[in-house]
Amino acid sequence: MAKIEIKQLSKRFNKGNKYIDALSGIDLKIEDGEFVCLLGPSGCGKTTLLRILASLETPTTGNITIHSAAAKKNPTQSMVFQENGVIPWLTVEENVAFGLKMRHLPEEITRKQTDYYIEKVGLSNFRKLYPKELSGGMKQRVSIARAFANDPDILLMDEPFAALDEQNKFILQEELLSIWQETRKTVIFITHSIDEALLLSDRILLMSAQPGRIMKDIKLDLPRPRSIEQVRSQSEITQRFLEIWEHLQEEVKQTRLI
Numbered sequence: 001m002a003k004i005e006i007k008q009l010s011k012r013f014n015k016g017n018k019y020i021d022a023l024s025g026i027d028l029k030i031e032d033g034e035f036v037c038l039l040g041p042s043g044c045g046k047t048t049l050l051r052i053l054a055s056l057e058t059p060t061t062g063n064i065t066i067h068s069a070a071a072k073k074n075p076t077q078s079m080v081f082q083e084n085g086v087i088p089w090l091t092v093e094e095n096v097a098f099g100l101k102m103r104h105l106p107e108e109i110t111r112k113q114t115d116y117y118i119e120k121v122g123l124s125n126f127r128k129l130y131p132k133e134l135s136g137g138m139k140q141r142v143s144i145a146r147a148f149a150n151d152p153d154i155l156l157m158d159e160p161f162a163a164l165d166e167q168n169k170f171i172l173q174e175e176l177l178s179i180w181q182e183t184r185k186t187v188i189f190i191t192h193s194i195d196e197a198l199l200l201s202d203r204i205l206l207m208s209a210q211p212g213r214i215m216k217d218i219k220l221d222l223p224r225p226r227s228i229e230q231v232r233s234q235s236e237i238t239q240r241f242l243e244i245w246e247h248l249q250e251e252v253k254q255t256r257l258i
Ligand SMILES: Nc1ncnc2c1ncn2[C@@H]1O[C@H](COP(=O)(O)OP(=O)(O)OP(=O)(O)O)[C@@H](O)[C@H]1O
Pocket: 013, 014, 015, 020, 022, 040, 041, 042, 043, 044, 045, 046, 047, 048, 049, 210
């Protein structure tokens, strides 16, 4: 059984007597443990799709089913945003523990999970600091640690590294991959970077210009663990990059005409 099933999903935003069709005719199955990247031109509805999966938005037509083990009490989904995903008045450790505390889990479990993921993202020496005392990369580490500590069924990541400098991005991508390989969570990850999608995912969904449709479903059977050095140097991956760009550039040009 697929982890996520999306059937004939569409989303229309109404504004007065005008409307925007953000998504149209999305049919999709995502397997448990898959790392899926959504790639598409600006405004094609990637964030809208993620927000619908997070139940922050309702679809206009169609439906979404997320299959979870009936006995599990963990949250269905956790979201990681591009920026401002941390709570400013809580320390690093309080931020990471936040979801667990909200669920009133035993203190010992909360502490163990929190310590584990703080260590995983390399913030052990910064656990008592507040977000204003952290760099952008450190804040994103807090968001990632919190999302995984929550132990959700699926992780929804909306360009989590977009605001970071390139070197920090490379480091966080590899850290994310290392945690993901340990947990094998189902991840849906929005990016504008073909390199990032090739580095991270099992599958890339290319979306069309507005209204967003799944234009191409690309399965990547590249060996893991992967590194950015491989993505930049292996001819097989370069070939994939060119194929994706060929499809994508038409859609990007389309958005300039809308
Ligand atoms: N709450 C809203 N009300 C009205 N229109 C909206 C709303 N949210 C999104 N839209 C519109 O829906 C379309 C899709 O937006 P969305 O943010 O999902 O695209 P995106 O692919 O994530 O874009 P980007 O890559 O630039 O972040 C856009 O035209 C946007 O203006």
